[in-house]
Amino acid sequence: MVWSGNKNTKKIPDIVIEERLPKYLRALTRMQENGGVERVSSEDLGKALNYSAAQIRKDLSYFGRFGKQGQGYDVKKLVQRLREILGLENKQWNMALVGVGGLGRAIVGYGRFAPQGFKIVAAFDHDPAKVGKKVGTLVVKDMKELGDTIKRENIQIGIVAVPASAAQQVIERLEEAGVKAILNYAPITAPRGKAKIQDIDPVLKLQSMTYYLKQDDQIGKK
Amino acid sequence: MVWSGNKNTKKIPDIVIEERLPKYLRALTRMQENGGVERVSSEDLGKALNYSAAQIRKDLSYFGRFGKQGQGYDVKKLVQRLREILGLENKQWNMALVGVGGLGRAIVGYGRFAPQGFKIVAAFDHDPAKVGKKVGTLVVKDMKELGDTIKRENIQIGIVAVPASAAQQVIERLEEAGVKAILNYAPITAPRGKAKIQDIDPVLKLQSMTYYLKQDDQIGKK
DNA sequence: GTATGTGAAAGTGTTCACAGCG
DNA sequence: CGCTGTGAACACTTTCACATAC
Structure with a gap:
């Protein structure tokens, strides 16, 4: 495995799975399809969903580090990663x-x-x-x-x-x-x-x- | 802004309003209609809804004291009180x-x-x-x-x-x-x-x- | 005896604030 | 510089445990 594992053993709050990740995915997909947006900062995504930027960064950090400092997140990559996490990739x-x-x-x-x-x-x-x-x-x-x-x-x-x-x-x-x-x-x-x-x-x-x-x-x- | 009839000044957690009170009402109404149940303890209601008895007592305590020690709650009264709290009484x-x-x-x-x-x-x-x-x-x-x-x-x-x-x-x-x-x-x-x-x-x-x-x-x- | 109501303790989740990387 | 990632502080919620009332 490339990234020596998710060093994160910390417990993922239920609400992250049950509510927020699916909403992140929904919002990002929509940004892609409508606006053709290629990058988002945690602040952008937070504004779209009425969450704080810190909340979004923390939530994503449970699953790895897929942002770039100074740039934000690559929307396409993040969408794909969220789909994997939620079990939606390559699957019906x-x-x-x-x-x-x-x-x-x-x-x-x-x-x-x-x-x-x-x-x-x-x-x-x-x-x-x-x-x-x-x-x-x-x-x-x-x-x-x-x-x-x-x-x-x-x-x-x-x-x-x-x-x-x-x-x-x-x-x-x-x-x-x-x-x-x-x-x-x-x-x-x-x-x-x-x-x-x-x-x-x-x-x-x-x-x-x-x-x-x-x-x-x-x-x-x- | 004044709430009528609530002497309790402690902050009511959002989730009590947004999730649990309506579920309490739904379960109690069903007990009434189906089982003809007239009394419940916090433990009974908890079992029916997968909540702890303590949680139910605490939630209800935000709105007053409508149980009787040793007996539990009168279902009919509790239903009515919940309907008042939620704004469902005498109203369409x-x-x-x-x-x-x-x-x-x-x-x-x-x-x-x-x-x-x-x-x-x-x-x-x-x-x-x-x-x-x-x-x-x-x-x-x-x-x-x-x-x-x-x-x-x-x-x-x-x-x-x-x-x-x-x-x-x-x-x-x-x-x-x-x-x-x-x-x-x-x-x-x-x-x-x-x-x-x-x-x-x-x-x-x-x-x-x-x-x-x-x-x-x-x-x-x- | 039995089950409520409730402070206090324990447990979860969110925000802060800043080091560190691009 | 700008924005992420993250311990630490803070805020909120649930559970505990027992005095209290019937």
């Missing part, structure tokens, strides 16, 4: 969707997964009325086929788009089938299990914003 | 959607906003081909009408579902129109402005999970 990740209601269908139609290397390769539902029907280009499969399909199609990520009442069970079945990462759109918190879970619930986001709204403005008087 | 919040593409239409069809008191009352697009058409029960309006409609319909929250290239501008227009909270589905980070913004980007969530996946499992190899 296969995903299975569970739950083909309105939400599930919207997820299949969402245009930003595939270009980023995330492909939905199978869809499941336990409703016999939906099994066999098409969603986009996929034929909906019965839940019985979950385990086999996940192995056969080399699926590493599950997407849960079922009602709250079914979500816990679906997550367990995905974990049993060997899925290691789950994107959960159902409004529940699952017990910690084998898989890494990320939750998406827009209602929670709204409910946190109303805390800040409530003092200055309400509708009751109408 | 009106929202405007901007961007009526595939994503925007899915948002209109999403079934969990209305039951939680969040109602989309207007939809906008700048594409003349879409203006005048219906989305659900709403007639799509031209962006020109944004400011007037927001005032007339008493809209406090904006939802951004436009492409990245248009998002920044849309956010500015919403802020100018007096919107104080924005749910942003576009893959950009907006500069800090007048409104509180919450971002939703499932791709970022996937990209953080692949970091943890990358070591143990890649395509073709086990």
Whole structure:
């Protein structure tokens, strides 16, 4: 190995992985594509993302030294390095969707997964009325086929788009089938299990914003 | 600026508002509806949400003392108190959607906003081909009408579902129109402005999970 | 006896400030 | 010079542990 290792044994804060590196990547990619920017300083990137320059330098330093003093960072190199770190390089990740209601269908139609290397390769539902029907280009499969399909199609990520009442069970079945990462759109918190879970619930986001709204403005008087 | 009914002067960590209180509310509501549970201890609630009991007690203590030693918390009272704190009591919040593409239409069809008191009352697009058409029960309006409609319909929250290239501008227009909270589905980070913004980007969530996946499992190899 | 509420301690994460390199 | 990389200082958050109340 060229650079005598990342001498850095220090613990990387969770939030660096869970939030900031992906945002750095998103912002840098956008700068490349739109502005044709070839170099950024930590200050530039910080301004684009509402972070301090120091924060960005510190975050990147956990993974090596890829800036040049006096110049900043080479955008192309940094993008590539971030992609490697996040496990996005030379890879396509296969995903299975569970739950083909309105939400599930919207997820299949969402245009930003595939270009980023995330492909939905199978869809499941336990409703016999939906099994066999098409969603986009996929034929909906019965839940019985979950385990086999996940192995056969080399699926590493599950997407849960079922009602709250079914979500816990679906997550367990995905974990049993060997899925290691789950994107959960159902409004529940699952017990910690084998898989890494990320939750998406827009209602929670709204409910946190109303805390800040409530003092200055309400509708009751109408 | 005065908060009513909060004698506690200590600073409330952001993450309490932004993440945990809404999750507490979600879990408690579910316990009520499903299990008919009337009381919880901090330990019970912690187990349901993967938090420590101490964390829950500390979080709640920022807002008063609503537990009883030896008994725990009365679920119904706690739910009500949380709803007050978050600004959800006796209120409906009106929202405007901007961007009526595939994503925007899915948002209109999403079934969990209305039951939680969040109602989309207007939809906008700048594409003349879409203006005048219906989305659900709403007639799509031209962006020109944004400011007037927001005032007339008493809209406090904006939802951004436009492409990245248009998002920044849309956010500015919403802020100018007096919107104080924005749910942003576009893959950009907006500069800090007048409104509180919450971002939703499932791709970022996937990209953080692949970091943890990358070591143990890649395509073709086990 | 049992579970809350809370100061104090421990643990994490962020900012400072400057040495060092290009 | 300008800007990175980084220990050290600082700030913030969580956990501990126990007095307190039911």
